[in-house]
Amino acid sequence: MRPYHKHPLEDLTDNQLDDMMQYMFNFTEENREHIITKFEQARDVAKTKRPHKKIAAIALAGAMVFLVGFTNMDRIQQLYSKYFDGNASQISQYAEVIKKSSTDQGIRMDLLTAVNDGGDTYLFFDLVDETGDRLSENTRIAENWRLEGGKDLGGGNCELLEYDGKTKTAAFAAHSIGGRPGEEAVFTLNSFLSKKVFDIDAKEIDIFDLATKNQGQFKDYRESGGYGGSLSQEAAHKNFSLKDVDQVLEKDAIHLAIPGYDKGYISNIGYKDGLLHVQLNPDKEKGNEFSWLRLKNPQTGDIVDPYYYVLYEQDGLKYREYAFPIGELTKKNLDYIFNFVGFYFDTVVEGKWEVRFRVPTHMDTIQIASDEPILIDGKAVEIKKLTISPLSISFSLAEKAALSPLPPEEPARSIISGFFRGGLSDEADDGSDLNVTVVYKDGSKDVRAKFGGIGRQLGNYNGWQEARISGPIMNLEDIVGIEINGTLFRLKPVNGGNQ
Amino acid sequence: MNDTVLIRKIKQREEEAFSHVIEIYSKLLWVIVGGVLSKSFGYLVQDVEECVSDVFIELWNHPEKFDPKRGSLKTYLAVMARSKAINLHRKRGKENIIRLEDCRDAEMVPDNASTSTDGWMDQENYQVLYEAIRQLPKPTREILIRRYFYEEQPRDIALKLALPKKEIENRLYRGKKMLLDILSDVEEVNP
Structure with a gap:
């Protein structure tokens, strides 16, 4: 001994x-x-994970004991379960309980906890209306929040997790990219919103009449300030890509108001190659709206979604153009009405809620040796620093022919970054060039993300780029490896990794 | 609370016992960890807090790992603190400062591990040694503390204090001689 x-x-x-x-x-x-x-904190988490041998005794102790036992960690577990899809116990062992508050306009913001996975920081907080009834299931936080400080901390999403009408409490999760453990960060909220949903049938507009009288002219899409869009499944199956879109409508040829819809107007319409193009110009002053234009059969209610839609920005205005597959331009083929569905946000309260906290210690990660190059658009690409955490997959990549030394700790800013929860992102349909799949020991596979666009950028950059997929939790113990574009990288820890 | 009772309560995960352990050993662990995760390497006070709390968390999660037959609870916690600090240091990519062979934990320590006092100093007399070192001038004082209390190698001390390695070795040599003089005086007063 x-x-x-x-x-x-x-x-x-x-x-x-x-x-x-x-x-x-x-x-x-x-x-x-x-x-x-x-x-x-760690002890409380450990307690929740241990078998409860004294359940009967606790039950007998009565309601008062039960209430005392309902600790902050229980609440955190609940929120984690909602946000991290049931894998709360795995994540909550890394939770940092913060318990800091800020009150303005009679509304208290309680910052409850934070968790960090080495690349992203997640915050969980409550809004409590102490004086009124301004919160609801429709309360949203969109642009007017910031998470600043710490290494590269910024950006991200904010999501409502639950609303309790009895306590007038709305719980949120905020997800931000970056954050170095131990550094001070500031979470600031300046307003919150209420989500309003709409579903408008524009029966007054005769689409065939409008399309034949206003034969909109087209121009080169690449010169129109295009910055994105989406494809229908049908288009994706036909291997159509947004890269194939070359013509869009001239802007603002007409100004047609949509009855019942005050967030924008139809600014052009035209027909080309079997597709009816409709250009929508959202009202700049009344923006902050997310709508979707469809064709609806007024008799049957059947819906025709656009084959694709594209976005472009000119003179500060963000245009949307929807292209519907109608075949020939005939009255029979256009026996539809416009149907606008979507939602917008009204600001409910403005103020300033601010809390300082320290970015928590990040959870354990696993680095996987990735010694084989993958192919993207036929080019050999080297993968380095392939790392998985319970919350994300990340790696650096560079075209093999143009390799420069790998940046050790300061990778380039992400060129691809997304937040994928429960499925693929909308961008996944864009003729994906980089496919990332988690492979499990039982043979199952979980397609985590398909990135469009990266292949197009490969020819243009000289250094290493950073890819990061945040999203659903996986059980690390059950993973065989990560498959990227068909190449499986097995879990064999390299220096610096833990398993 | 004597050690036997304390250890029994720790094994039973009694919260009161852990509060007691944190109360009495936090400062010692702080000094052990703080010597490794120093400000000059870019560590934050939070890193030290984290590392020290990790020691107590480990004890909570695995009290059965502590074996009283192998030494005192104090020694066990001190070994764990040092080991965790070195591991963290290594993880952060600063292993050039603390070398692999310096990493010792409860499982790695040989039975008769020698200390960096090269056998000329009885391990039980560190209090006396510390007082003697305090009488030395700066920076020799810190150099000897790092050498004898943190068991750092001369080249590592040189990096930490931004001094040439040769100077560190010279100061160690001269400091050691001065220490022997001071300690022999102490012995004369307290034979």
Whole structure:
């Protein structure tokens, strides 16, 4: 039996230890409190994971004990379950309980907890209306929030998790890219919104009449400030890609209001190659709206979705153009009405809610050796730093012919970054060039993301780029490896990885 | 609470026992961890807090790993603190400062592990040694503390203090001689 090796410092007196502080961070009561808090948080999590042998006794102890037992960690577990799709216990062991508040306009924001996976930071917070009834299931937080400070911290999404009408409490999760453990960050909220859903049948508009009288002219899409769009499944199956869109309508040829819809107007319409193109110009002043234009059969209610739609921006206005597959331009083929569905946000309350916190320690990650190149658009691409955490997959990549030394700690800003929960992103249909799949020991596969666009950028960059897929949790113990464009990289930890 | 009772309560995961352990050992672990995760390497005070709390968390999660037959709870926690600090340091890619052979944890320590005092100093007399070192001038004082209390290699001390390795070795040599003088005086007073 080998004895524990005694540390030279063990024998020093308390005063001598105090004297040692001149060579390091001073030890204060505040530090001791922090240590105790961190210990208690981890202990509470560990308790929830242990089998409850005394359930019967606890039940007998009555309702009061039950309420006391409903700790903050229970609430965090609930929120994690909602956000991380039921894998809360795996994640919550890394939770940092924050419990800081900020009140304005009679509404209190409680920052509850944060978790960090080495690349992204997730915050969980409540809004509590202490004086009114301004929150609901439709409360949303869109652009007017910021998470700043820490390494590269910024951007992201904010999502309503639940609303409790009895306590007038709305719980949210905010997800931001970046954040270095230990650094101070500031979470600021400046307003919150209410989501309004609409579904408008524009029966007053005769589409055939409009299309034949206003034969909109087309121009080169590449010169129109295009920046995205989406494809129907039918288009994707035919291997159609947004790259194939070369013509869009001239802007603002007409100005046709849509009855019951005040967020924009039809600004052009035209026919080309079997597709009816409809250009929509959202009202800049009344923006912040997300709509979808469809054709609807007024008799049967059948819906025709666009074959594709594209977005382009000119003079500060964001145009949308929908292309419907109608065949020939005949009255019979256009026996439809326009149907606008979507939602917009009304600002409910403006104010300032701000809380400072420290980015928590990140969870363990696994680095996977990736010694084989993959092919993207026929070009050999090297993958490095392939890393998985319970919350994400990330890697650096560079075209093999143009390799430069891998940036050690400061990778280039992401050229692809998405937040995929419960499925593929809308962009997945865009003739994907980079397919990332999780392969499990039982043989099943989970297609995590298909990125469009990266192939197009490969020819243009010289250095390494960073890919990151945040999203649904996976059970790391059950994974064989990560498959990227058909090449399987098996879990064989390399230096710096943990398993 | 004596050690036997404390250890029994720890094994039973009694919260009161853990509060007691944190209360009495936090400062020692802080000094052990703080010497490794130093400000000069870019560590934050939060890193030290995290590392120290990890030691107590580990004890909570696996109290059965502590074997009283192998040493005291204090020694066990000190070994774990040092090991965790070095591991963190290594993870952060600063292993050039602390070399692999310096990493020791409860499982890696040989039975008769020698200390960096090269056998000329009884391990039980560190309090006396510390007081003697305190009498030395700067920066020799810190150099000897790092050498004898953190068991750092001269080249690592040189990196930390931004001094040439040769100077560190010279100061160690001279400091050691001065220490022997001081300690022999101590012995004369307390035979």
